[in-house]
Amino acid sequence: MPEAPPPLLLGPGPSNVPARVLAAMAQPLRGHLDPLFLARLDRVQAQLRTLFGTDHPLTLPLSATGSAGMEACLVNLLEPGDPVVIGVAGVFGERMCDVAARAGARVTRVEAEWGAALDPDAMAEALGRVRPKVVAFVHAETSTGVLQPVEEIARAAKEVEALVVLDCVTSLGGVPVQLDDWGVAAAYSATQKCLSCPPGLAPISFGPRALARIRERRRPVQSWYLDASLLAGYYGSERVYHHTAPISAIYALAEGLRLVEEEGMPARARRHQEAARALAEAVAPLGFEPLVPEAIRLPPLTTLRLPERVLRTGEADLRRRLLSEHGIEVGGGLGKLAGRVWRVGLMGENARTTCVDRLVEALGHLLA
Amino acid sequence: MPEAPPPLLLGPGPSNVPARVLAAMAQPLRGHLDPLFLARLDRVQAQLRTLFGTDHPLTLPLSATGSAGMEACLVNLLEPGDPVVIGVAGVFGERMCDVAARAGARVTRVEAEWGAALDPDAMAEALGRVRPKVVAFVHAETSTGVLQPVEEIARAAKEVEALVVLDCVTSLGGVPVQLDDWGVAAAYSATQKCLSCPPGLAPISFGPRALARIRERRRPVQSWYLDASLLAGYYGSERVYHHTAPISAIYALAEGLRLVEEEGMPARARRHQEAARALAEAVAPLGFEPLVPEAIRLPPLTTLRLPERVLRTGEADLRRRLLSEHGIEVGGGLGKLAGRVWRVGLMGENARTTCVDRLVEALGHLLA
Numbered sequence: 224m225p226e227a228p229p230p231l232l233l234g235p236g237p238s239n240v241p242a243r244v245l246a247a248m249a250q251p252l253r254g255h256l257d258p259l260f261l262a263r264l265d266r267v268q269a270q271l272r273t274l275f276g277t278d279h280p281l282t283l284p285l286s287a288t289g290s291a292g293m294e295a296c297l298v299n300l301l302e303p304g305d306p307v308v309i310g311v312a313g314v315f316g317e318r319m320c321d322v323a324a325r326a327g328a329r330v331t332r333v334e335a336e337w338g339a340a341l342d343p344d345a346m347a348e349a350l351g352r353v354r355p356k357v358v359a360f361v362h363a364e365t366s367t368g369v370l371q372p373v374e375e376i377a378r379a380a381k382e383v384e385a386l387v388v389l390d391c392v393t394s395l396g397g398v399p400v401q402l403d404d405w406g407v408a409a410a411y412s413a414t415q416k417c418l419s420c421p422p423g424l425a426p427i428s429f430g431p432r433a434l435a436r437i438r439e440r441r442r443p444v445q446s447w448y449l450d451a452s453l454l455a456g457y458y459g460s461e462r463v464y465h466h467t468a469p470i471s472a473i474y475a476l477a478e479g480l481r482l483v484e485e486e487g488m489p490a491r492a493r494r495h496q497e498a499a500r501a502l503a504e505a506v507a508p509l510g511f512e513p514l515v516p517e518a519i520r521l522p523p524l525t526t527l528r529l530p531e532r533v534l535r536t537g538e539a540d541l542r543r544r545l546l547s548e549h550g551i552e553v554g555g556g557l558g559k560l561a562g563r564v565w566r567v568g569l570m571g572e573n574a575r576t577t578c579v580d581r582l583v584e585a586l587g588h589l590l591a
Numbered sequence: 592m593p594e595a596p597p598p599l600l601l602g603p604g605p606s607n608v609p610a611r612v613l614a615a616m617a618q619p620l621r622g623h624l625d626p627l628f629l630a631r632l633d634r635v636q637a638q639l640r641t642l643f644g645t646d647h648p649l650t651l652p653l654s655a656t657g658s659a660g661m662e663a664c665l666v667n668l669l670e671p672g673d674p675v676v677i678g679v680a681g682v683f684g685e686r687m688c689d690v691a692a693r694a695g696a697r698v699t700r701v702e703a704e705w706g707a708a709l710d711p712d713a714m715a716e717a718l719g720r721v722r723p724k725v726v727a728f729v730h731a732e733t734s735t736g737v738l739q740p741v742e743e744i745a746r747a748a749k750e751v752e753a754l755v756v757l758d759c760v761t762s763l764g765g766v767p768v769q770l771d772d773w774g775v776a777a778a779y780s781a782t783q784k785c786l787s788c789p790p791g792l793a794p795i796s797f798g799p800r801a802l803a804r805i806r807e808r809r810r811p812v813q814s815w816y817l818d819a820s821l822l823a824g825y826y827g828s829e830r831v832y833h834h835t836a837p838i839s840a841i842y843a844l845a846e847g848l849r850l851v852e853e854e855g856m857p858a859r860a861r862r863h864q865e866a867a868r869a870l871a872e873a874v875a876p877l878g879f880e881p882l883v884p885e886a887i888r889l890p891p892l893t894t895l896r897l898p899e900r901v902l903r904t905g906e907a908d909l910r911r912r913l914l915s916e917h918g919i920e921v922g923g924g925l926g927k928l929a930g931r932v933w934r935v936g937l938m939g940e941n942a943r944t945t946c947v948d949r950l951v952e953a954l955g956h957l958l959a
Binding site for chain 1: 595597598600602603604607613614616617618619620621622623625627654655657658659662686689690692693694702718737781783789790791811812813814815816832833834836837838839840843915920925
């Protein structure tokens, strides 16, 4: 089937997948219990630990997308009636509340403006008042483009012995993540953002305190598929069958992680910062302006307020033309920000000024 | 990394993936909201309906493996306290009980010998006694190699207005499936068996009666990720974001389904039957004997009782040598049958007498 050439993916994910990763994914399959496949899985798990900044043994690519990673962390650590404090400053904080409530937890929300960071004092106040089992928040809020400082909230959590659950969907591989230094008990991410792999896997990590909490549960985890104790059977040293691991997606992730390793995380984080800075500068003359103050701006994903003329003529139409006429995808606003901002991802492979140049040139044409 | 050549995968899945499917998977990605991707997804959903033998609008490739398909069907249709009758004659019937119990359902088990089919009279008796909301059983039990006749149980379910949930993991694409004729309300499968695609997706189908039941729920579905009403937003006509669809895996499935369409399901089912018959005949002289009577034997997956000499020397060792010396993977027994049988899959691409020949030749060498 002849089709338009593949677009430059500058939305909130997926980002473009390097040829090496696509080629690795297309390798013939070995079985999910084959020792040669398991050796490769070992290496993937070790590389994910490095990237998450953790020694957590139970670190693995969950066989589903990032949202299932969120659900896995919350349903394993929460039981019906458990108090949980959740920071909400965008769609993914909201989603955490929904997921936790479905698990029967008593949710206390701490809200912040969309486009702002959570206030550590407000979080600390709620933690002291509620004394929750778990505190959950988003490191890199994909709906607003805010990079949340983690340490202060994690310190407050430690004081009340709450386990920290962190959403690293749009940070892992683009921004330094240090679960152990920060004291994060469980975290999740996704492959289609700063790792530049296809969507379909959720890297997740459960630390010793999370596993201890799971062992003390009064009732089984509501999800069989996401039950960390069962996952530990396959993703631990026993390698017993739980479900059939998505072999090809893991081949892709293995190659994506090799690319991260070759570049080194410090250089990769710098590249993301430089590309985001170049973007903000280059779109300013066209009337696009970052929503988020620079100090908490998330390099892999920039939310841009739209110029008046674009709001007047309809931002969706401009996005459609950007894709159909120039082969560039950017994301619209999500939730409260729908119609008001664009989300421009410069993630993984695409965190390059050449991508900024292509976008700005195309916008220049369309807005001329 | 130099590696051994890819094995012939004659276990219980994954089966070997055709080169056309691998190439389709390795295409550059489009976004999950890109109209050209959505057009392809439309076609995948239509082809899955054909293959499932259904008009169910909510038929889609779930973004997780077959076990999550099982969980999706059960957690959407069951609420805490709901009675459910489950047929148990192998590992996957057992798994259904576990999943349903975690959803808070009151489970009534109807058991049969592993290697036998469920007794429709026993199922009908339980249905009349319990009058459950849901009756769930396995069409093609991957742990025993039994193909369960569906119609009689489905008729009994209709009499008590129970919704039928059917596990089609090892039947879809290898054996005719007719959800609408049979009166099945919800069903699930997997991509790595008779569809010869990589593992990672679970084709699922919810019919109108299932959707009506979901609309009448008193409380939300416990899983956000698997909530059919939310999935309907993306996999229905609105195409609104729920989670990021696994684009590359869907490219692979699209090509796998095209291969099924080109061959035609009747010819494909015949090919599976012929290969299974050839296997049973060819291994008999070596002392391997089918566990399951021919009338209910599942063509895509044959369980073989092992000859005394193999039991004596250890079946695991022979399997290891088959893989390392001859590049052929077969499956060991699962659950109660561990150590007592092998599971030989002739699924999808591999349902060919040439695969039987390779296996028999290798076994001949190893047992000489």
